[in-house]
Amino acid sequence: MHFKIALLGNPNSGKTSVYNVLTGEFLTVGNRIGVTVSEKQGDYIKDKSVKIVDLPGIYSLLGKNEEEKVVLSYLKNNKIDRIINVIDGTNLERSLYLTAELAKLNVPIIVAINMADVLKKQGVRLDLAKIESKFSVKVVLISAKKKTGVSNLIGIAKNFNTYPTPLKINSEKDYNAIKIEEIQKLVNNVIIEKLKPASELTKLDKILTHNILGFIIFALILFITYYLSSKIGGYFSHIISNSFNSLSNVVKEKMFLLGAMPWFTDLISMALIKGIGSVISFLPQVLVLFFCLSLLEESGYTTRVAFLTDKLFSFFGLGGKSLISLSLSMGCTVNGITSTKTIDGESERRLAIILCPFIPCGAKSAVFGWLSHVFFNGNPLVSVSLYFIGIFSVAVFGAILKRFKPFGLSNDTFLLEIPSLKIPNIKNVLRVLYEKCKDFLLKAGSVIFAVSVIVWFLRNFGVLGYVGENSKQSFLYVIGNAIKYVFYPLGFGTAEASVSILTGVLAKEAVIETLEILSVNHSVIFNNQCSVYAFMVFILLSPPCISALSVAKRELKDKKWFLFMLAFEFAVAYIVAFLINTIGVLRVIAKPLLIFIITVIIIALGILSILKLAKGKSCKNCAFCKKGIKCKKR
Amino acid sequence: MTLSSVSEGKTVKILKISCNKRIISILNDFGIIEDTLIKIIKKAPFKGAIMVYSRGFTFAIREKDARLIEVAYAF
Numbered sequence: 001m002h003f004k005i006a007l008l009g010n011p012n013s014g015k016t017s018v019y020n021v022l023t024g025e026f027l028t029v030g031n032r033i034g035v036t037v038s039e040k041q042g043d044y045i046k047d048k049s050v051k052i053v054d055l056p057g058i059y060s061l062l063g064k065n066e067e068e069k070v071v072l073s074y075l076k077n078n079k080i081d082r083i084i085n086v087i088d089g090t091n092l093e094r095s096l097y098l099t100a101e102l103a104k105l106n107v108p109i110i111v112a113i114n115m116a117d118v119l120k121k122q123g124v125r126l127d128l129a130k131i132e133s134k135f136s137v138k139v140v141l142i143s144a145k146k147k148t149g150v151s152n153l154i155g156i157a158k159n160f161n162t163y164p165t166p167l168k169i170n171s172e173k174d175y176n177a178i179k180i181e182e183i184q185k186l187v188n189n190v191i192i193e194k195l196k197p198a199s200e201l202t203k204l205d206k207i208l209t210h211n212i213l214g215f216i217i218f219a220l221i222l223f224i225t226y227y228l229s230s231k232i233g234g235y236f237s238h239i240i241s242n243s244f245n246s247l248s249n250v251v252k253e254k255m256f257l258l259g260a261m262p263w264f265t266d267l268i269s270m271a272l273i274k275g276i277g278s279v280i281s282f283l284p285q286v287l288v289l290f291f292c293l294s295l296l297e298e299s300g301y302t303t304r305v306a307f308l309t310d311k312l313f314s315f316f317g318l319g320g321k322s323l324i325s326l327s328l329s330m331g332c333t334v335n336g337i338t339s340t341k342t343i344d345g346e347s348e349r350r351l352a353i354i355l356c357p358f359i360p361c362g363a364k365s366a367v368f369g370w371l372s373h374v375f376f377n378g379n380p381l382v383s384v385s386l387y388f389i390g391i392f393s394v395a396v397f398g399a400i401l402k403r404f405k406p407f408g409l410s411n412d413t414f415l416l417e418i419p420s421l422k423i424p425n426i427k428n429v430l431r432v433l434y435e436k437c438k439d440f441l442l443k444a445g446s447v448i449f450a451v452s453v454i455v456w457f458l459r460n461f462g463v464l465g466y467v468g469e470n471s472k473q474s475f476l477y478v479i480g481n482a483i484k485y486v487f488y489p490l491g492f493g494t495a496e497a498s499v500s501i502l503t504g505v506l507a508k509e510a511v512i513e514t515l516e517i518l519s520v521n522h523s524v525i526f527n528n529q530c531s532v533y534a535f536m537v538f539i540l541l542s543p544p545c546i547s548a549l550s551v552a553k554r555e556l557k558d559k560k561w562f563l564f565m566l567a568f569e570f571a572v573a574y575i576v577a578f579l580i581n582t583i584g585v586l587r588v589i590a591k592p593l594l595i596f597i598i599t600v601i602i603i604a605l606g607i608l609s610i611l612k613l614a615k616g617k618s619c620k621n622c623a624f625c626k627k628g629i630k631c632k633k634r
Numbered sequence: 635m636t637l638s639s640v641s642e643g644k645t646v647k648i649l650k651i652s653c654n655k656r657i658i659s660i661l662n663d664f665g666i667i668e669d670t671l672i673k674i675i676k677k678a679p680f681k682g683a684i685m686v687y688s689r690g691f692t693f694a695i696r697e698k699d700a701r702l703i704e705v706a707y708a709f
Contacts, residue, residue, distance in 0.1 A: 090690075183665075414696045
């Protein structure tokens with residue numbers, strides 16, 4: 001029989017850090033609420049019969065949001081032997097409200113007061129016995145960051161088997177008020193020496209949340225992140241892809257000398273070495289992106305931006321919390337969509353899930369990096385312009401969808417806890433990079449490898465058997481030729497480009513290696529730079545890869561919405577790519593950046609007219625109109 | 635007077651919260667009820683979110699919700 005210990009506590013109190021120390025695993029942590037959104041079970045590192053469960057952070061057990069629902073259903077369906085209640089020591093009062101609720105559960109509780117190091121630094125001393133006697137719990141001081149006290153937790157938990165005593169409050173009506181008063185009294189007794197907590201913004205925080213500077217800094221940070229990842233990443237990518245290319249040539253020569261079959265030589269040198277190499281060469285770019293992102297997450301900067309931009313995002317039917325999801329999507333759409341669980345309102349969450357894929361993820365940016373390297377001499381502005389098209393599309397299509405009923409509700413709550421800024425823990429950042437590296441290489445070794453072989457097979461074999469150089473008779477061209485007409489209006493109606501869009505559904509990186517395997521001379525795939533740009537925009541806006549789609553389906557909860565998402569994103573990608581290609585064909589301007597600006601103007605004009613149509617009339621009399629909220633009378 | 639009309643840096647006492655049930659329940663979890671002292675730290679531009687400080691921690695609330703919280707200056 002397993003001994004099960006659940007970690008419970010307020011959001012951002014350090015449960016996951018404790019979990020990581022106890023199990024030796026590595027789950028992502030961050031300086032904001034809602035990093036953990038589902039339960040996670042692991043073995044205690046020193047004793048496999050002890051199971052540790054990490055649960056999302058909660059404030060009470062009422063089940064009013066997704067996180068609380070997850071916790072409630074877990075507690076209902078599982079027998080738990082001990083609860084470790086992780087408490088943020090710098091926020092004792094609020095944390096103890098939850099302890100009072102947990103005391104009703106009839107499971108022995110060990111209260112682990114985290115951030116003991118910070119308390120010590122601030123000169124705060126606590127009278128732990130007062131808490132112990134109040135709730136009949138065991139109280140331990142720990143520091144998850146410094147890893148002190150954590151390893152003793154399990155031993156203490158196993159030996160402590162007193163059942164907790166809940167607060168004695170008879171009147172159901174004033175329950176909350178009395179609970180708050182009781183705990184305030186308790187905290188006043190517990191804290192022996194204390195400093196007045198900072199209720200002012202620090203200088204840095206003042207600048208970061210400044211009315212004007214704050215927005216400028218945020219735009220700069222976005223630009224720098226994108227620019228660094230395509231510039232620095234691009235530099236290393238170049239070196240890696242060159243070495244893979246020369247390796248491929250060497251292998252080809254050696255195998256030729258050894259007298260290997262030509263098809264086998266081709267499989268090894270083209271499909272395996274060159275195809276997979278072209279994907280691996282984008283690892284540096286992805287790593288730089290994740291490095292910047294995890295710095296922002298770890299420092300707590302993202303919550304500042306969420307606070308600052310909440311109003312701005314309301315024009316797009318989103319809120320400040322969507323910004324967190326969107327910025328996580330820069331790394332991986334799967335992370336972005338998973339994090340939408342913390343968004344309170346149904347309509348806002350739905351919209352955020354549908355719009356997240358518009359933000360280019362690491363894999364998409366690898367595709368853009370490769371294409372701009374091959375067709376635009378590696379100009380980093382090409383990739384950066386695509387990022388901004390992505391952001392712009394979120395804004396524009398958010399504003400459009402918001403006008404329609406299922407998305408337009410603005411009743412959503414927004415309560416965002418703002419943790420103090422801290423210096424990012426470099427160990428955590430490095431760990432994120434390490435995990436990302438592992439993921440990326442595993443993916444290259446599995447999905448990308450399989451796609452490589454399949455694409456190579458389809459490219460070299462046809463109904464007549466091995467076709468080799470005579471590629472026009474291969475299976476791939478048959479498939480490509482059948483679907484290429486769909487993309488004809490977009491300027492890339494070639495068999496190669498069409499097939500790469502299909503393989504891109506499995507993983508976006510596969511686009512690169514499909515194109516790499518398929519063509520010796522890349523210029524035959526696309527008519528001109530404009531159709532390349534249209535292709536990039538299509539990849540950017542079309543539905544994400546299969547793993548992101550499955551997460552989206554799970555989070556949307558309704559098949560109807562999932563189908564809508566697919567159709568919507570395909571339509572958007574098709575229309576925008578069509579516009580870009582049409583402008584290119586008209587040869588108004590050949591520079592991609594200017595094409596981008598003109599497209600923006602055309603789209604903006606289109607939207608203005610759509611908005612005018614969808615706006616409807618206001619009665620100017622009812623209470624809603626006077627408050628400036630959407631009229632409910634019509 | 636409502637919480638949304640208080641200027642930055644002022645501390646006020648909550649008289650009545652008439653937001654929707656969800657917000658009231660979250661505020662309850664934070665220990666924020668009638669008679670609680672609350673300080674306005676920062677208001678985002680264009681009637682954006684309002685950053686407040688109460689009971690030892692900082693959080694943000696939307697302007698439209700702050701309009702439904704009745705407060706008075708605490709002396």
